[in-house]
Amino acid sequence: MLKVLFAGTPEVAVPSLRVLAADQEHFEVVAVLTRPDAPQGRGRKLTPSPVKQAAQELGLPVLECNPNEPAFVDELVVTGAEAAAVVAYGRILKEDVLETLPMGWYNLHFSLLPQWRGAAPVQRAVWAGDKITGATVFRIDAGMDDGPILAQSTTEIGPHENAGQLLGRLAQDGAYLLSAALQGMADDQIQLTDQPDGSYEQAEKITADDAHIRFDVPCFAVDRQIRACTPNPGAWCLLHPKGTAQPSLAGSPDVPQVLHVLEARPSEADSEQTPKGLEPGKLLVTKKRIWVGTATEPLELLQVKAQGKKAMAAADWARGAHMSEDAFCE
Template sequence: MLKVLFAGTPDVAVPALRQLAGDTEHFEVVAALTRPDAPKGRGRKLEPSPVKRAALELGIPVLESDPKEPTFVSELKASGAEAGAVVAYGNILRQNVLEALPMGWYNLHFSLLPQWRGAAPVQRAIWSGDTVTGATVFRLTRGMDTGPILAQSTCEIGAHETSGDVLAKLADDGSRLLAATLTAMASGEIVPQEQPQGAYEVASKIGHDDAHVRFDVPVFAADRQIRACTPEPGAWCTMHPQGGVAKADGTDDGEAFHILKARPADAADPQTPKDLKPGALAVSKKHVWVGTATTPIELETVKAQGKKAMRAADWARGARLGDGAFAD
C-alpha cells in the first residue's frame, strides 16, 4: 500500500482526493495539503478550500503550512508519506520539498503536455479553438510542468462546452488516471518519458480584464472567449440599455453585465438579424443578439449587476431597452 500525501485546493482537485482515499487496497492518504482558509463573498468570511472540506469529511489530516517555511520538510517526513499527488494545489514546491518524499511528487495536469503548460490549460485550449485536450500525470521537477510523463488520456472539447464543463470531465477522468498511474508507478510498471523539446503554448492565468468580452471580432472568437472564461473568472461586458445616455453625474448608463451562456446565432434562421454592428443589441420575444464583426452572437443566460442569473430574453423584457442599446 502506497502512503500518499495529497496536495490540492479547488473543486477540480476533489475527485482525485476521493478516488485515492476510496482505494484502500492500494493507497493510504496520510494527509491533505491545501491553501489556508481564504475570505469569500461580500462578508469576506474565511472559508476552507474545497479540498480541506473533503479531507475533513473523509477523516484525513489537513496541512495548511506554507511549503516555503523551514519546518515544512520536517512536517512532510513526519507524515510518513512515500509519494505526493498534486492536483491544482496553487503553490510552487521548492527542490528541497520535491526531494523530501522518497518516491517523489506526481502532478495531474489538465492538458496534453507539453502543450499548455501553466495555470489555465483548459481555458487557453478553448480560447485557441482546440477540439481535443486531455490529462497528463507527470513527475514534478523544478521546471513549470516540464517533468517526465507517466500517462495521458484524451478528451474532446464539445462545440458549446465551457471551461467548467471540460474541467469537470477531466477532473473525473483524471482522478482514475492518477490512481492507476500511481499504482503502476509503485510497482515499477511505468517508465517515465521525458517531454519532447520545442516551443509550446503557455497557458497563462486568465484575469478579470482578460474576461472582458470583445464584440469587434468574428463571432467564433467572441464565443471562444466567453466559453473559456466561464465560470471563472466570468465573461463580462458593459451593458448600455439606453444607448449610453448621460446621467447627471456625467457618466452614462453603462453597468457591468455577466454573460453566463451564449452561442453563435444560426445565420440560416430568418429571425437572426442581418448587418448588426459590433456590440449593437437586437431583441425578439425569445432572443437577445449582440452584433460582432461577422454574424451575431445570441445571449442565452445572463446576470445583470445586482440581479440573479436569468434567461437573456427575460432580462431584456425587464431592462426596457432603448433605441441604440449596446454592449462593449
C-alpha cells in the first residue's frame, strides 16, 4: 500500500482526492496539503478550500503550512508519506521539498504535455480551437510542468463546450488516470518518459482584461473567446443601450453597462434565419432571439448576465432592457 500525501486546493482537485481515499487497497492518504482559509463573498468571511472541506469530510489530517517554510520538511517527514499526488495546489515547490519523499511528487495536469504548460491549459486549449486535449500525470521537478511523464489520456473538446465544462470532465477522468499511474509507479510497472524538446504554446493565466470580448474578429474567434473565459474570469463587454452618447428621454447621456455573456452560439452563415450585414458589435433583437455582429456572420446570444441582474436567457433579458435600434456592444 502506497502512503500518499495529497496536495490540492480548488474544486477541480476534489475528485482525485476522493478516488485515492476510496482505494484503500492500494493507497493510504496520510495527510492533505492545501492553501489556508481565504476570505470570500461580500462579507469576506474566511472559508476553507474545497479540498480542505473534502478532507475533513473524509476524516483526513490537513496541513495548511507554507511548503517554503523551513519547518515544512520536518512536518512532511512526520506524515510518513512515500509519494505525493498534486492537483491544482497553487504553490511552487522547492527542490529540498521535492527530494524529501522517497518516491517523488506527481502532478495531474489538464493538457497533453508538453503542450500548454502553465496555469490555464484548459482555457487556452479552448481559445486556440484545439480539437483534442487530455490529462497528463508527470513527476514534478524544478521546471515548469516539464518533468517526465507517467501516463496520459485524451478526449475530444465538444464544439460548444466551455472551459468550465471541459475542466469538469477532465477532473473526473483525470482522477482515475492519476490513481492508475501512481499504482503502476508503486508496482514498478510504468517507466517515466522524458517530455520531448521543442517550442510549445504556454498556458498563461487569463485575466479579466483578456475576457473583454472583441467583436471585430470572425465569429468563430468570438465564440472561442467566450467559451474559454466561461465561467472564469467571465466573458464581458460594454453595452450601449441607446447606441450613442445621445441623451435619453430623461436627458441623461447613454451610459455603457457591463454585460456578461454566459453562452452564445455561432450562426449558420447559409441559414435563412441568420441576419445579414450586421456590423461588429451591433445588436439585433427579435421577439425570441438576439444576435450581435462580428467580422463575419453574427453570433447568437443565448444566456447573459446584465450589470446588477441575475443570469437569464438573452431573449428574456433583451425584452426588458429597453434598448434602441442603435444598441451595440464593444
